[in-house]
Amino acid sequence: MSTDPGLRRLALRTLLAAFPGTTAPPWALDLVGEGLAGYTLFGFNINKATQVAALAGALRGVRSDVLVAIDEEGGDVTRLAHATGSPYPGNAALGVVDDTDLTRRIYRAIGDDLAGTGINLNLAPTVDVNTADDNPIIGTRSFGSVPERVAAHAAAAVAGLQESGVAACAKHFPGHGATVADSHLELPTVDAPLDLLRARDLPPFRAVVEAGTRAVMSAHIRVPELTGTAPATFSRAALVDLLRGELGFTGTVVTDALEMKGAALAAGGTARAAVPALLAGADLLCIGAKVDAALVEEVAAEIAAAVADGRLPAARVEEAAERVAALAAWAARPAPGFSPPDLGYAAARRAVRVEGALDGAGVPLVVQLVSSSTIAEGRVPWGLAPHLDGQEHLRVVAAETDIAEVLARAGDRPIVVVGRHAHRAPAARALIEALAAKHPVAVVEMGWPSSWRPAGARAFVTTFGASHANGRAAAEALGLTGNHGE
Template sequence: MGLDPGLRRLALGTLLAAYPGPVPPDWAVDLVAEGLAGHTLFGTNVHDPAQVAASTAALRAGRADVLVAIDEEGGDVTRLAHATGSPYPGNAALGAVDDVGLTREVYAAIGAELAALGVTLDLAPTVDVNTADENPVIGTRSFGADPLRVAAHSAAAVLGLQAAGVAACAKHFPGHGATVADSHHELPTVDVPPAVLRERDLPPFAAVIDAGVEAIMTAHIRVPALTGDGPATFSRAVLVDLLRGEYGFTGVVVTDALEMQGAALTAGGVGPAAVRALAAGADLLCVGAKVDASLVERVVTGIVAAIGDGGLDRVRVEQAAERTAALAARTRAATAVPATADLGYAAARRAVRVEGTVDGLDRPLVVQVYAASTIAEGRVPWGLGPHLTDVEQVRVVAEEADPQELRRLAGARPIVLVGRHLHRLPGASDLVAALAAAHPTTVVEMGWPAAWRPAGARAFVTTYGASHANGRAAAEVLGLV
């Protein structure tokens, strides 16, 4: 016996799936017609603007009010510009500039670009307060370490996106900024009392709720005082009592990807994770990036079975589907005119900070230190390379690099060493120290700027991000363009 059609459609209405490649396969469109809430676009779905617009049009042919979501944060997390790097600086750079009008303008430009392509839900902004310098997954995605500054810019970002006709989804509730683990790979723990969350992590969420944010994404993090042994995504104390009860949020609660180990490993798979998230109060479930029709059907079967055996209240699932449908109805594809092309580059230039002197960098040797990307970032090009004119660049792994060989290669030329998160990259601080001790060396930090500063360096340049715009800004400051 097959699934009850009504229950199957109900379950589909809570799911945000994905598909491989640049063209939506028939099954992806068919599921939309059968009630699937929508799809998330990833870098593998994006080749060029015309192709993306054709893809979203194909999805809307399945159902006009399909949700088309994307992680377009600007800065280090971009899907539209994954092949080149974003033309916009990310949140850390915008927080460093500290001009809320600029933040709103940048996000309005991102929203306009998304709207023109038929995207209706941006899984942004990241509103986490990055209080841990060692945080491996938030970092430059955050507006900063000060809750009030992050709150002001988070609200501005939401207002900018939603003015362009694209729903914003603030993340990751109740705050991923104090973690030193990546929830893509494990379940991080933030072992603090709720009072600390209210003072440190939650002000930005209060601000975006006041700004009318349409959606808020859950965090796969464990806060023992609230969530026990499980993640916030599975916690009614977090999603219902705290987010809806205390903070008054009435929009759509979206889960982070349920394929992430912080959720799937805890629940025993994506299907059980979906049931637990719905029961806890989530409305729209991000299945993940690696999705096919069979996975969607397994998740749907699990939800329907849980309703049938009493493990999941049908009324709760109906509530989730209704909220998601209402969001979709409000976010039909809009027509908007993108902002001027230089907006992001001008903003990135304002964010650059220089400690020391960058004079006299005539045709230096540029040494780019390898840094792995997080799953959230993906493999997006970064660095000064695309912007250099008549300048030699070499790439090295910090732990394997020979400082003496690099000094020999540089000869009489100064060295510009470029890295991301150098303070926590194995071997990086030793490499910088060895170079700076015997050679004119300038360091460019394109990751999260911690308190670490290299002894002996002529200058320490901070970009607050590694987008295409950040790279050009640094190259211009150094006089290398």
């Protein structure tokens, strides 16, 4: 049975798709002409600013109000700078500096970068309150663990971003900061009473609603007292009763990627997640990164079939499409301004915290511990290597490293060990403490900080993020930088 053309077009108006490559394939352009709401760009779509501008221009040449979205959070999650690392510190560093005007200016600069390439919807800022120290997916993407501070910076970020005409999308409602699981891989549970949720997780969302955020992204997390057995993306109690009713949000509700396991497993597949999301009150459905024409058609067909057989009211889909159209109209003409080119690096310097001092003769040996990246971060370069002034640099796997060999390599030189979430890895902790017991060692921690301090270390440097800007700030703090890449 073929899909009704009118219902197909209505369904397309609620979809945010993706495509491979650095130019839009013909099918992607055709779908824009047929009503598709827009596309999310990922690192694989990007090689330089002029190419992104041409890509956005090609999409906009088909339809002027198409949404061109991206996850550009600054810090550890960057798409524009995926090849080098972001020139901006992320939210954790901004929260430590605790200057809301600086946060506004950083996000205005990010908005200017996006607007200059024709991108008009940023799937940021992350406004989750990171209360779980070992949170595997939020961490340095959060402004911190104190709700009031996160709320203040979240509002500033939205204001700065939207000054450039780029729509903000605050995420991940109703709060992903208390999880110890990654919703890309499973359905996390936040087993918190509503009173705790209101006091701990919701203040930043209330703040961004009051600041005028054009969009809010739902989380694929389960809060039993609020969402029952379903993720928030499929919960009308979360998206309508709480977000719209209690918090007063009138903009566009965007889903996190439906391909993520937190949604797809709960629904029985990516396409089948579309209908419960719309029924729950979502407006713009982010399909994900691995998308082709066939998947877009499958999602649209699921929606159209549900409308046709009465499972999904047509009025609900029309309401969603109208909210998406209003978002697109607001963001149709992003207007870049001018931000100081060194703004992000100056901000990262303010965030660095140094405990102790690295004393010892000679130029240090820099040892970077290999660590995995989250799906949100992707494989973005990090560390001190781009900023060194001739110092020897090694990349090692902690569990496979011979301590004697490292000590012999260092000789009379002190050692700087660079890690990300080193406290979470027993092998990393053991390596650092074994080196520090026999040699002058400084540690640079570029992940979410902890109370762990390795016994014997002469210095401990915390950057609150692993962006290009954070790396330079750490190298400068230790006197290692040659300021390469300025």
